[in-house]
Amino acid sequence: MATTTFRFSGGSRGDWQIVRTTVLCGDGLAAAPYLSVDADAAAPGDALWSLRGFVSNTRYATRVETTELRLVQQGLGRPQARQAALIPIRKTAAWWDLPQDERRAIFEETSHHTRIGMDYLPAIARRLYHSRDLGEQFDFLTWFEYAPEHGAAFDELLARLRATQEWTYVDREIDIRLALAGGA
Amino acid sequence: MATTTFRFSGGSRGDWQIVRTTVLCGDGLAAAPYLSVDADAAAPGDALWSLRGFVSNTRYATRVETTELRLVQQGLGRPQARQAALIPIRKTAAWWDLPQDERRAIFEETSHHTRIGMDYLPAIARRLYHSRDLGEQFDFLTWFEYAPEHGAAFDELLARLRATQEWTYVDREIDIRLALAGGA
Numbered sequence: 001m002a003t004t005t006f007r008f009s010g011g012s013r014g015d016w017q018i019v020r021t022t023v024l025c026g027d028g029l030a031a032a033p034y035l036s037v038d039a040d041a042a043a044p045g046d047a048l049w050s051l052r053g054f055v056s057n058t059r060y061a062t063r064v065e066t067t068e069l070r071l072v073q074q075g076l077g078r079p080q081a082r083q084a085a086l087i088p089i090r091k092t093a094a095w096w097d098l099p100q101d102e103r104r105a106i107f108e109e110t111s112h113h114t115r116i117g118m119d120y121l122p123a124i125a126r127r128l129y130h131s132r133d134l135g136e137q138f139d140f141l142t143w144f145e146y147a148p149e150h151g152a153a154f155d156e157l158l159a160r161l162r163a164t165q166e167w168t169y170v171d172r173e174i175d176i177r178l179a180l181a182g183g184a
Numbered sequence: 185m186a187t188t189t190f191r192f193s194g195g196s197r198g199d200w201q202i203v204r205t206t207v208l209c210g211d212g213l214a215a216a217p218y219l220s221v222d223a224d225a226a227a228p229g230d231a232l233w234s235l236r237g238f239v240s241n242t243r244y245a246t247r248v249e250t251t252e253l254r255l256v257q258q259g260l261g262r263p264q265a266r267q268a269a270l271i272p273i274r275k276t277a278a279w280w281d282l283p284q285d286e287r288r289a290i291f292e293e294t295s296h297h298t299r300i301g302m303d304y305l306p307a308i309a310r311r312l313y314h315s316r317d318l319g320e321q322f323d324f325l326t327w328f329e330y331a332p333e334h335g336a337a338f339d340e341l342l343a344r345l346r347a348t349q350e351w352t353y354v355d356r357e358i359d360i361r362l363a364l365a366g367g368a
Binding site: 056063100135 | 188189238240242244245247249250280283284285286288316317318319
C-alpha cells in the first residue's frame with residue numbers, strides 16, 4: 001500500500017510563498033520565506049522546520065455528513081485556488097484521554113465543526129493530515145486552499161471554529177498563510 | 185513527544201519463540217523461528233519480515249466501555265503471561281470507506297467486539313498497534329499475552345470474534361503464536 005505521508009517544510013525554496021505567520025497559542029516556528037510540500041522523504045537541505053502528517057480515514061463524520069460533504073466539496077489544486085493556509089494544531093492530553101463518544105459530541109454536537117466547514121464549501125477546500133501518531137510536535141496539519149476573493153470568508157470560518165468548545169482543547173496553533181509562488 | 189511506534193520482526197533472534205503460524209486469509213509471511221519487538225528503528229539484520237505499528241488513542245470505545253475496561257484489564261509483561269500472540273490484520277477498502285457511525289455500529293452494536301474481549305479479562309491482556317497509516321501491509325497488529333492455562337480461553341475469544349459481522353471485512357489475517365524464549 002502506498003504511503004500517504006507528506007512533509008511540509010519551511011525554507012528558502014518551495015511552491016508556496018509564506019506571506020504571514022500568526023502564532024495563536026504555544027510555541028512558534030522559525031521564520032521562513034517559502035513552504036515546500038513533498039511526499040515523505042528526508043527534509044530538504046534548506047529546511048528551517050519540517051512537519052509530517054498522513055491522510056487517513058475519517059474519525060468523526062457520520063454517513064449523513066459524509067454524503068453531504070462529498071456532494072459539495074471540491075479537491076485541492078484548483079487553478080483559481082492561489083491562496084492557502086497551513087495551520088498546525090496540537091490538542092491537550094485531556095482531549096486525547098476522552099473516549100470516542102465524548103470527543104465526537106464536543107467535535108460536532110457541541111462545536112459543529114463539520115457543519116461550520118460546510119458553510120464555506122465549495123469555496124474553501126481542505127485536507128486534514130494526522131501528525132500525532134508519528135511522534136511529531138503537532139497533532140494535526142490542517143490545510144486549506146481558496147481563491148483570493150474568499151480570503152475574508154476563510155477568516156470568518158476560522159473565527160467561528162476558534163470560538164467553539166472544541167478549541168478549548170487546542171494548546172498550540174500557528175496560522176501560516178500562503179500564496180502560490182510566481183503566481184499572477 | 186516520544187514516538188510510540190514499535191517494530192515486530194521475524195528472524196533468527198528474539199525474546200519470543202514462534203511456536204505456530206496459521207494463515208487465516210490472504211498472503212502469509214516467511215517462516216521464522218523467533219520474534220523480536222523493538223522501538224521503531226531499522227529492521228534487524230536477521231529479519232525475514234518486519235511489521236511496524238503505533239499505539240494511539242481509542243477509536244470506538246465510549247465512556248462507559250472505557251471505564252469498565254480500565255477497571256478490569258491488566259497490563260503487558262505480567263510474569264505469568266509466558267504465551268503471546270501477534271495477529272496482523274488487514275481490512276477491506278469497503279471497511280475504510282465506511283463513515284465513523286457505521287464502523288462503530290458494526291464494531292460494537294452488531295459484533296460486540298469490546299464486549300467479547302471483556303469476557304476474557306483480566307486473563308488475556310491485549311494491545312492494539314495501528315499500521316495502516318504507516319503504509320504498511322497490514323492495518324493492525326494485534327497483540328495478546330496470557331498464562332499457558334488460558335490458551336483455550338484465548339482460542340475461544342478468537343473464534344467468537346472471527347464469527348462476527350466485523351470479520352467479514354477482514355481480508356488478511358495471520359495468527360502467530362509465541363512463547364517466551366528461554367522460559368521454564
